[in-house]
Amino acid sequence: MxxxxxxxxxxxxxxxxxxxxxxxxxxxxxxxxxxxxxxxxxxxxxxxxxxxxxxxxxxxxxxxxxxxxxxxxxxxLAGADVEWEAKGGVVVGTGDPAALTAFAAGQVAAGVDARVLTPAEVFELEPLVTRRVTVGVHYPDDAQVxxxxxxxxxxxxxxxxxxxxxxxxxxxxxxxxxxxxxxxxxxxxxxxxxxxxxxxxxxxxxxxxxxxxxxxxxLPRRGMILVTSSLPACVRHKVYDADYVGAVGSADADLQTSTVVESTRAGTVLIGSSRERIGFDESLRVRVLRELAAKAVGLFPFLRAVPVMRAYGGFRPYAPxxxxxxxxxxxxxxxxxxxxxxxxxxxxxxxxxxxxxxxxxxxxxxxxxxxxxxxxxxxxxx
Structure with missing residues (x-):
């Protein structure tokens, strides 16, 4: 060579x-x-x-x-279809709004476009999200590829x-x-x-x-994702709960799950996310999939009636x-x-x-x- x-x-x-x-x-x-x-x-x-x-x-x-x-x-890469979608993200909280609004304020100070939303404004952006929402933050720059x-x-x-x-x-x-x-x-x-x-x-x-x-x-840190059957347009942005930020930054090796829900161009809905340090163990853990499904239904109740088509996972490179x-x-x-x-x-x-x-x-x-x-x-x- x-x-x-x-x-x-x-x-x-x-x-x-x-x-x-x-x-x-x-x-x-x-x-x-x-x-x-x-x-x-x-x-x-x-x-x-x-x-x-x-x-x-x-x-x-x-x-x-x-x-x-x-x-x-x-x-x-003009001409290459990589399914780029500048859809924006919406983070929602269902408890005391203080922590999420403070986090958003820190990001704004660092140069992020983060717009705090009332529950009514969240429902306007995402009509199918749970009515338990107490606060939201809209991030127009979030995207998907x-x-x-x-x-x-x-x-x-x-x-x-x-x-x-x-x-x-x-x-x-x-x-x-x-x-x-x-x-x-x-x-x-x-x-x-x-x-x-x-x-x-x-x-x-x-x-x-x-x-x-x-x-x-x-170190490898494993994550799992659920994929639903194809649906009509239902989730407009990348939507996740406020717990996601804490899970991303956690050093805990044990299982952590937080809710991330988004639609794809094909019409399927991706449901995440999990994190656990278990080496390169590829065995399917039903407990993880159940947690993801339950939390997704908590965020978007309509998903309770939607069949899951498959699940997949992989290992992410984790630095301490x-x-x-x-x-x-x-x-x-x-x-x-x-x-x-x-x-x-x-x-x-x-x-x-x-x-x-x-x-x-x-x-x-x-x-x-x-x-x-x-x-x-x-x-x-x-």
Whole structure:
């Protein structure tokens, strides 16, 4: 296999976005994946592009930048149908409204368009939502994309610019020079020569990093989603309860569920979300599905009479401090990481790709990369 300037290990949405941004800048890229493109975590996502679920701080800044970058990337992918829907999001509370309104106020101060709603205004936006709502917040910038279509379109752009995408090739380590610098990726019997390797392996990034001689703390966090049968238009926005924000930021390994409900272009309704750290256990847990269904009916009572067509799940790359890992590894020159986005990888991918490209080419970064650095205690220890 011919060499490249950069080998991207992982053909999910984050790896694809990084490869697309690098090839746009003229970098010769090869993308490899032990499975097929977008066949892992990306295939098991809902397609969330959210600014609504993050409090003020580095990840919110990345999310705001990435929401804008999605528009730019979509312009470059003109003609590719990735089912982009700038539908907006509605967060609802059914208890004391103080916590949700305070959270929204903090986001507004950080630059998010967040509009507090009365119950009547919520019902105008979502007529079928439960009448127990006491407060809502409308986020016009929340959006949705079909993740497999998006990753596939990004990889198509990589190929069009002379890059290479090779499925069915597993990276098992890196080849290093006498000085310790990366000079290739080992794939079991073959070495792909390169100047740099980007670890975009999602929840498997910790395993590849260890094989490369630079362990990082990335753990799998499983999530499940229910899919209903096709319905007439019924849920207009991405709607979730106020508990979702707490579940996203929790470090608890035990099962947590919160309600996220949205329609797709095909007419099905996606129901999430769950989070639990159980390693790479793929067994179906009926208890999780029951919780998701019960909470969804609590948010949208009409769903009680709607059949569930299927359920699917996947593993998200979880970093202990809930921040992505983006940048060079100081322990192994030429080794880079783009992982740890957990359930926000779809939304954060474009800004991640742009930031990786800026750092590799020593260009001024469009956001501060320091919070996402590899050599922070939560990722590699003290």
């Amino acid at each position: 011919a060499g490249a300037e950069v080998v991207v290990v992982g053909a999910g949405i984050v790896g694809a976005a990084c490869a697309e941004a690098l090839t746009l800048a003229g970098v010769r890229v090869t993308v490899i994946d032990r499975g097929g493109p977008a066949g892992g975590t990306t295939a098991s996502g809902e397609g969330n592009v959210l600014v609504s679920d993050k409090g003020p701080g580095a990840e919110l800044e990345l999310a705001i930048a990435s929401r804008a970058e999605w528009e730019t990337v979509l312009g470059r 079909q993740p497999v279509l998006a990753a596939t379109a990004l990889l198509k752009a990589v190929r069009a610019r002379g890059g290479t995408v090779v499925p069915g090739v597993e990276a098992v380590g890196v080849r290093r020079s006498a000085s310790g610098r990366v000079v290739g990726v080992e794939t079991g019997g073959e070495v792909i020569g390169c100047d740099a390797v980007l670890n975009a392996c999602g929840p498997w990034a910790g395993g590849f990093a260890e094989a490369a001689g630079a362990p990082i703390r990335i 401090d809930h921040l992505p890992v983006i940048g060079p590894d100081p322990r192994v020159p030429g080794l880079w990481h783009a992982t740890g986005h957990e359930g926000a990888g779809i939304g954060l991918a474009p800004a991640t790709g742009r930031l990786i490209t800026e750092l590799m080419l020593r260009q001024p970064p469009h956001i501060d990369p320091h919070p996402f650095r590899v050599d922070r205690p939560a990722v590699i220890g003290a």
